[in-house]
Amino acid sequence: MKADAPILDAREVTLQYKTRDSLVTATHRVSFEVMPGERTILLGPSGCGKSTLLKAIAGFIRPAEGQILLHGKPVTRPGPDRMMVFQEFDQLLPWKTVRENISFPLLINGVGRREADDRALAYIEKVNLTKFRDAYTHTLSGGMKQRVAIARALAMEPGILLMDEPFAALDALTRQKMQAELLELWASIRCAMVFVTHSIDEAILIGSRIVVLSPHPGRVRAELNCGRFGFDNQGSAEFGALRRRIQTMLFGDAFVDAGEDHG
Amino acid sequence: MDNASTGLDYHDRPERDVALAAAEQVGDAAQPLPLVARLANTMFLRRSAVLLLLAVLWEGYAEYADNELMFPSLVDTLRALWDVTVTGEILSRVWTSVRVLLIGYSVGLGVAALLTFMAVSTRFGADVLSTLTSMFNPLPALATLPLALLWFGLGLPSLVFVITQSVVWTISLNTLTGFQSVSETLRMAGQNFGLRGVGYVTRLLVPAAFPLILTGLKLGWAFAWRTLIGAELIFGVTSRSGGLGWFIFENRTQLETPRVFAGLLVVILIGLAVETLIFRTIENRTVRKWGMQR
Numbered sequence: 001m002k003a004d005a006p007i008l009d010a011r012e013v014t015l016q017y018k019t020r021d022s023l024v025t026a027t028h029r030v031s032f033e034v035m036p037g038e039r040t041i042l043l044g045p046s047g048c049g050k051s052t053l054l055k056a057i058a059g060f061i062r063p064a065e066g067q068i069l070l071h072g073k074p075v076t077r078p079g080p081d082r083m084m085v086f087q088e089f090d091q092l093l094p095w096k097t098v099r100e101n102i103s104f105p106l107l108i109n110g111v112g113r114r115e116a117d118d119r120a121l122a123y124i125e126k127v128n129l130t131k132f133r134d135a136y137t138h139t140l141s142g143g144m145k146q147r148v149a150i151a152r153a154l155a156m157e158p159g160i161l162l163m164d165e166p167f168a169a170l171d172a173l174t175r176q177k178m179q180a181e182l183l184e185l186w187a188s189i190r191c192a193m194v195f196v197t198h199s200i201d202e203a204i205l206i207g208s209r210i211v212v213l214s215p216h217p218g219r220v221r222a223e224l225n226c227g228r229f230g231f232d233n234q235g236s237a238e239f240g241a242l243r244r245r246i247q248t249m250l251f252g253d254a255f256v257d258a259g260e261d262h263g
Numbered sequence: 264m265d266n267a268s269t270g271l272d273y274h275d276r277p278e279r280d281v282a283l284a285a286a287e288q289v290g291d292a293a294q295p296l297p298l299v300a301r302l303a304n305t306m307f308l309r310r311s312a313v314l315l316l317l318a319v320l321w322e323g324y325a326e327y328a329d330n331e332l333m334f335p336s337l338v339d340t341l342r343a344l345w346d347v348t349v350t351g352e353i354l355s356r357v358w359t360s361v362r363v364l365l366i367g368y369s370v371g372l373g374v375a376a377l378l379t380f381m382a383v384s385t386r387f388g389a390d391v392l393s394t395l396t397s398m399f400n401p402l403p404a405l406a407t408l409p410l411a412l413l414w415f416g417l418g419l420p421s422l423v424f425v426i427t428q429s430v431v432w433t434i435s436l437n438t439l440t441g442f443q444s445v446s447e448t449l450r451m452a453g454q455n456f457g458l459r460g461v462g463y464v465t466r467l468l469v470p471a472a473f474p475l476i477l478t479g480l481k482l483g484w485a486f487a488w489r490t491l492i493g494a495e496l497i498f499g500v501t502s503r504s505g506g507l508g509w510f511i512f513e514n515r516t517q518l519e520t521p522r523v524f525a526g527l528l529v530v531i532l533i534g535l536a537v538e539t540l541i542f543r544t545i546e547n548r549t550v551r552k553w554g555m556q557r
Contacts, residue, residue, distance in 0.1 A: 060451060060454070078451070078455050079457055083455065084451070084452070084455050086448050086452065088448040090446050091448045091449065093471070094554060095470045095549070095555075105455075105456040105457070108456050108457055108466075136553055138554025139554065
């Protein structure tokens with residue numbers, strides 16, 4: 001494989017799902033690429049099919065049209081080469097401790113008990129949960145649960161990390177802290193990542209590239225670079241300009257004055 | 264004060280910025296409750312108090328009624344219980360019943376496991392199970408006893424048949440409901456790890472549905488126990504020795520009422536023992552520890 005080959009290649013992907021009495025088109029011919037080490041954000045309002053798209057990448061949904069290539073091969077079913085972090089706190093297994101939760105996927109995939117445990121402990125330390133390594137998950141706060149889920153995904157050392165609004169259910173202060181922690185963690189791993197969010201600020205902060213999706217059905221409205229932005233220049237005029245540009249893309253001029261997005 | 268710029272009336276009050284002392288200097292954030300309050304929180308003590316009250320009421324009424332044939336006192340009952348215990352009679356009766364029960368329960372458990380596994384593997388299996396459970400769950404297992412007697416005759420197979428009946432549907436129904444109530448996120452997480460087939464069921468669905476599976480096991484046990492005693496009361500002896508139900512029936516025909524009471528007491532005690540010693544221990548070590556049940 002060439003060094004500049006995309007890790008993930010979505011080509012003209014149309015996704016549909018059935019409700020009780022109709023067939024809904026979630027995305028219409030969506031194409032984008034994720035290059036190695038890129039933090040790609042799927043951003044859009046509800047109804048733009050961003051979560052459905054992520055589930056298709058994860059292998060839970062088959063495209064009705066087009067294809068999703070991972071390392072050049074079509075995605076056909078879920079697998080641990082694309083570890084996913086969900087929004088819901090109940091993604092952790094309540095019958096396992098923090099440590100067992102993280103080593104579980106490793107053990108399933110043939111990593112030895114000793115090594116799985118070592119790796120679990122290493123990643124627990126990375127997310128600052130060493131004190132809670134033997135705790136059952138119901139004793140953890142929402143933010144801690146999401147940290148466990150992130151550690152669990154990273155411990156598999158997947159080719160690509162999928163995150164479905166992982167911080168959306170957290171309170172604003174915890175969310176901000178988690179965003180900073182995720183960036184720090186990413187800097188030590190530098191894996192490719194697809195991150196779904198509906199918060200413009202979160203998109204600009206976390207991402208290096210934003211795929212803006214428009215709703216009903218989801219189509220690619222724009223692809224933007226935002227790797228130069230982080231917490232240190234969140235207040236800058238340039239950051240604000242990009243935020244306004246995205247807002248205009250999503251809502252038209254009418255919404256621009258309504259101002260801040262509390263990502 | 265300049266209120267003009269926002270158009271909203273406001274009035275600045277002095278701000279506060281307090282340098283906090285270290286948290287340890289504030290004192291203990293958690294303090295132990297007083298002894299009486301902690302004792303009142305012990306379920307064992309509270310239950311014992313209720314039992315004591317019941318014993319006093321029993322003894323009081325028996326004293327008042329003064330008719331050993333109809334309503335023996337607690338003391339008479341305990342004496343009768345002691346008599347049949349030292350002769351070893353009650354123990355052999357209990358063993359006869361428990362043995363039959365364990366056989367029936369295990370067979371029921373096996374059948375239930377098979378049915379639910381089929382139900383999660385194929386849609387047809389799910390349809391079969393839900394149809395069967397909705398048909399047979401409302402049917403008291405004892406109602407099939409006459410048929411069992413016709414097919415298998417007097418003896419162990421008939422008892423095992425009715426007990427299996429009483430266990431299978433409850434356990435299957437609860438297990439299937441448990442599987443169905445496993446959240447979509449947890450299912451997707453499991454598949455994401457690469458779990459499939461038998462591993463997906465045993466390593467994800469079963470533990471995730473364990474609270475309901477355990478409820479099914481408990482209900483199944485209670486049904487089996489009732490069904491067994493009922494069946495023994497109806498036709499009594501299996502091969503040579505009778506069980507507890509037969510013991511109760513036999514002593515009633517001989518007007519040994521204290522022994523009837525003693526037999527009933529043993530039925531209750533065994534039920535309680537299984538509930539508290541076995542099922543509660545399992546609960547404490549699993550679903551309670553995992554925070555899946557209070």
